[in-house]
Amino acid sequence: MAGALRKPQLRAAALVLPLSAFILATFVAPLVTMLTRSVYDPMVADTLPETLALLHDWDGQSTPSEAVFETASREMVRAREDRSLGRVATRVNRVESGLRSVIMKSARRLHRVKEVDSWREAMISIEPEWGEAKTWRAIQRAGERITTRHYLHALDLQRDADGSIVLQPPQRRVYLPLLKRTLAVSLGITVLCLLLGYPLAYLIAHAPPRRANLLLLLVLVPFWTSLLVRTTSWIVLLQTEGVVNDTLVALGLIADENRISMIYNMTGTVVAMTHVLLPFMVLPVYSVMRTIPPLYMSAAASLGASFPQAFRRVYWPQTLPGVGAGSLLVFILSIGYYITPALVGGQSGQLISNMIAYHMQQSLNWGLAAALGSILLGCVVALYLLYDRVVGIDRMRLG
């Protein structure tokens, strides 16, 4: 009996096995790696183990003992020889900027020093920073295997001298404003998509079948066009010497020297992203509208409601599952959107994902990139849970 039951289940499991393997390898594994990387960084701890062990007993204020200096210089020299010192110096530098050159230079000099009376004197004479407590605190912090510093960094927080967490001074805050901007822009794009997409979905849902198919096709064409082609088309249209500006100048609406900058700024990002994401709003809304029998509107009219009244009280509430699904989809897609802002966003139109890409590719601060990515993921999950609480996820209709 149990065997008979299990057999179809086994077969079903076997059918999705390739897919499961694929998802595991391409989605779950990278995700876990990323989450791990945002909190786990053994590089410094592995390279300077003894120094860190000695620093463990240090009071954090005074200059450390001679033993610390001696061990540190030994481990730095050894790390320089096996070429891991650069990576260590980079990590320490991220905690306290300026220390990279201090470490590299000291190691180069110390390499030649064979015998000294006091390693402390020797190191301080190479770089006076070694005499300051904050240098050693920076090494200590960079040496944490499990660390919150990437998250603190990603949220513009820092530890002050006595270790408590405080906000960065306003002029040094980068990520929080960017995160706020990303959320605001995403919200704006979602609203724009709704304003543009809802009437379109209504038109399609109520058109005769042939025209509805044609309109639907037009909605889908952007889907089938390369993202790059679409984005560069916007450049052609919106740039200072572009079609729109040329037309406006030709019509005499603006002067030639006052051409409007509509691209390589936030306007460009919003316009191009709204265009790209519009189908994700139209399709779920349309599919919900199609299931609403026209009878309801007739019934409302027979009960004396004008079209606006019937729409507001009868039609609109019934489309909410589609509106919710579409909005959630557009919002989630836009807070993680990368390529369009990268191409047409210029300086002011960058979003958090562009910053993640920067840390992945340019600054190679993968821990920070991972922390930023996790925060973004957290936003999406929070939004999803909120939607579930307010609307109920089972009421969502994706199509």
Add this chain to the structure above:
Amino acid sequence: MEPPVNSSNHPHVEFEHVSKSYDGRTLVVRDLNLSVAEGEFLTLLGPSGSGKTTCLMMLAGFEAPTSGAIRIDGRSVHDLPPRKRDIGVVFQNYALFPHMTVGGNLAFPLEVRGLDPEQIRERVRRALELVRLGGMEDRRPGKLSGGQQQRVAIARALVFEPRLVLMDEPLGALDRRLREEMQFEVRRIQRTLGVTVVYVTHDQQEAMAMSDRVAVFEEGRVEQVAPPEILYEEPERQFVARFIGDNNILYGSVVGVDGDFCRVDVGGGIVKAFRIAPSRLGDRVAIAIRPERVSLAPKPGVYHNEFDARVEDILFLGDHLRLRLTVCGHSDFIAKIPNIVGHGAVLEGDQVRIGWLLTDCRSLEAPGQE
């Protein structure tokens, strides 16, 4: 709710030469003339696709007639959109708003009319009591049984006190028992309020049970409009004779005409019948005879029509026997004989004598013959 008022002596509703075509070629409603009196319960009865719903939708304002005029209280409603016609409509699938409570559904027509909340609550309460659903305000329509939903739909169509209510097969989705109960209920409500009701059904028993008058539809045409008894006793068209109750139909040609009567040769004999269709000598006609008006072993000389018949089979149905006979070469002639003779008085294969009155026998137009 207030009694209906009709200051004029116009009929409440009039269809005048109304035709309707959806595609510009086939007429779904053909030259319809119909009037409904104030407070009347008129049923449109007909087979599927005969244009009943179309008539209702034209009256409610959701479809426009292709030609002809529809009048309410003597005024053409051509330019009046549905929301201004003040007609209660009960749709076939209820069309209750699923996202509103029962109370919300009922309050909706009152809210769009701008009544104050206190008044709305009172009217909703009374309307629900009228359909015996008092206290159900907070339920969701989806959580109600079919019969309850139907009552809510009726209450919603009545709550804003229209003088005219249209119902399109409102009981179609209900099971038999509930349906009979609801027929009674709808009739009671209509009588209580005195509203005019135009009701659509394709169930003839329902039409007979509820209506003041019934309009029988066939392919977009009204075949006959009459009170149920008249429709049953005096069908004027063959379609009506076949559609309402059971009828034996014999075809034949007219061999004698005598004022209101005629004699028809049905092959194996001459039948004397009421001459309903204006037929002349030699015309083909259809003779309709109700099975329950056929008598067994009639006293000689009493009946105008007497024939020999052979009993093909017998169905014993308790209070009556249903005989299938061969008469004048027609083998599907049915006679319903009340069970006063007892079981076994007639047997299969018996030769019997049957008869019926001239007045129970109507000669109607035959197909392809007008």
